[in-house]
Amino acid sequence: MLQFDLTNLSGARLGERLSFSLDEGPQQFDDIRVAFLRGWVRFTRVERGILIEASLNTQIEVECVRCLDPIPQPVKLEVEETIGLAGRPRPGIPYRLTEEGWFDVSPLFREQVWVALPMKPLCRPDCRGICLECGANLNWEACSCQKSDLDPRLAALADFLKKD
Ligand SMILES: [Zn+2]
Numbered sequence: 001m002l003q004f005d006l007t008n009l010s011g012a013r014l015g016e017r018l019s020f021s022l023d024e025g026p027q028q029f030d031d032i033r034v035a036f037l038r039g040w041v042r043f044t045r046v047e048r049g050i051l052i053e054a055s056l057n058t059q060i061e062v063e064c065v066r067c068l069d070p071i072p073q074p075v076k077l078e079v080e081e082t083i084g085l086a087g088r089p090r091p092g093i094p095y096r097l098t099e100e101g102w103f104d105v106s107p108l109f110r111e112q113v114w115v116a117l118p119m120k121p122l123c124r125p126d127c128r129g130i131c132l133e134c135g136a137n138l139n140w141e142a143c144s145c146q147k148s149d150l151d152p153r154l155a156a157l158a159d160f161l162k163k164d
């Protein structure tokens with residue numbers, strides 16, 4: 001949880017700002033854990049509430065789609081979103097200050113991390129994946145089920161050569 005006290009800003013004139021530079025260790029955003037959070041966050045009082053802008057570098061661990069090994073994935077968060085003031089729900093503004101005037105950035109940052117995640121991460125471009133028969137990680141070990149790894153075209157050729 002990463003919360004900011006925006007009580008004073010809520011009552012401030014339009015255009016008033018609060019800026020923070022962040023250099024945080026591991027953070028848990030609901031189900032997503034990021035290794036660190038570095039960059040800046042700025043809050044500006046605007047007509048519809050408070051504008052949050054942020055530019056942050058972080059890193060999350062994802063799984064290689066082929067071999068399931070963990071991969072540290074750098075993620076750049078660029079945030080620009082309007083937050084509603086406390087007790088004043090507005091259509092089209094999903095995020096709002098708490099009654100006490102605090103804002104927890106976790107749900108917003110979590111959403112941004114999701115958007116930035118690669119669809120099919122690979123630990124390396126030529127990852128050999130996992131053997132479907134014995135479960136061996138073929139990047140690190142050869143297994144004895146190698147026939148099933150043959151390219152079907154090569155397998156056909158191998159059969160053809162055997163017949164000779
Ligand atoms: Zn892999």
Ligand SMILES: [Zn+2]
Pocket residue numbers: 131132133134135136143144145146
């Ligand atoms: Zn195998």
